[in-house]
């Protein structure tokens with residue numbers, strides 16, 4: 474067991490974790506940041522980010538490299554390829570197990586910034602055309618589809634929300650639902666019905682995405698009749714759910730919502746004393762700026778916690 478005890482251990486090196494580390498370090502707390510892969514999180518997968526204020530257009534990878542460099546300037550060297558495989562209480566402290574016992578650490582508090590993962594359709598063309606018309610985020614990539622035709626796959630709340638957004642800027646929107654009926658809440662029913670540009674297709678499975686340089690169509694199959702057809706679209710936005718990376722949260726017995734996201738209060742404190750959470754893992758709007766903002770809030774709350782002010 475290593476001797477080291479830090480004020481705060483941060484789990485996850487996406488925008489939430491990096492910002493939390495930066496804020497904690499600037500408050501003169503001792504900080505360790507663990508990232509199971511390379512720092513950057515999901516934002517590093519974004520081909521372009523066009524909605525981070527102050528940076529008009531930047532590759533996701535570059536934005537995250539800039540954030541990581543900024544963090545290093547303040548003296549935090551993130552530990553990469555260092556998955557936190559276990560966390561348990563040890564008296565008043567938390568005991569972290571990194572890479573199944575390769576390293577151990579004691580911390581007065583922790584911030585869980587482990588993010589979420591969007592679900593993919595798993596159909597031909599999806600990976601090849603990602604960033605060329607295939608997207609998982611209308612807020613991120615949607616504005617580039619003005620006057621085009623798009624398909625939104627998944628008629629839950631997020632899909633309905635995206636379809637309504639596209640109805641305001643696109644020529645036509647297909648809202649495609651695998652099941653017998655849309656699963657969005659009733660509040661969406663009337664606005665969707667009233668929008669002539671939205672065509673809702675139920676019992677419909679997306680089986681392929683066509684295009685070479687960019688998407689030009691999707692293959693869909695009617696699950697009742699078995700009939701297949703191609704819809705000419707310029708973009709496909711997949712909203713079939715995202716999965717919170719909540720393994721550590723579960724180990725700690727944190728209160729989760731019905732979808733498995735960590736429940737936090739206004740200061741981003743979770744239900745176990747000394748544990749905080751920030752970013753996508755809390756189920757908030759999945760955006761880089763929001764994740765960064767909540768990382769800042771969590772680190773500020775931790776300062777008060779560590780200093781015994783709260």
Ligand SMILES: Cc1cc2nc3c(=O)[nH]c(=O)nc-3n(C[C@H](O)[C@H](O)[C@H](O)COP(=O)(O)OP(=O)(O)OC[C@H]3O[C@@H](n4cnc5c(N)ncnc54)[C@H](O)[C@@H]3O)c2cc1C
Pocket residue numbers: 484485486487488489490507508509510511512513514515516517518519520521522523524555556557558586587588589591609610613614718721751752753754758759760761762764
């Ligand atoms: C393809 C794509 C494009 C996007 N484009 C945009 C955009 O243009 N604009 C925008 O605002 N938002 C965009 N988003 C959303 C944005 O990227 C996320 O909201 C944001 O990254 C969430 O940040 P986070 O720090 O909460 O989590 P994440 O970015 O998910 O980071 C979590 C990190 O935790 C690590 N981790 C998980 N478990 C452990 C563990 N046990 N130990 C150590 N490390 C662990 C993961 O490896 C990951 O790096 C996009 C998302 C995707 C997927």
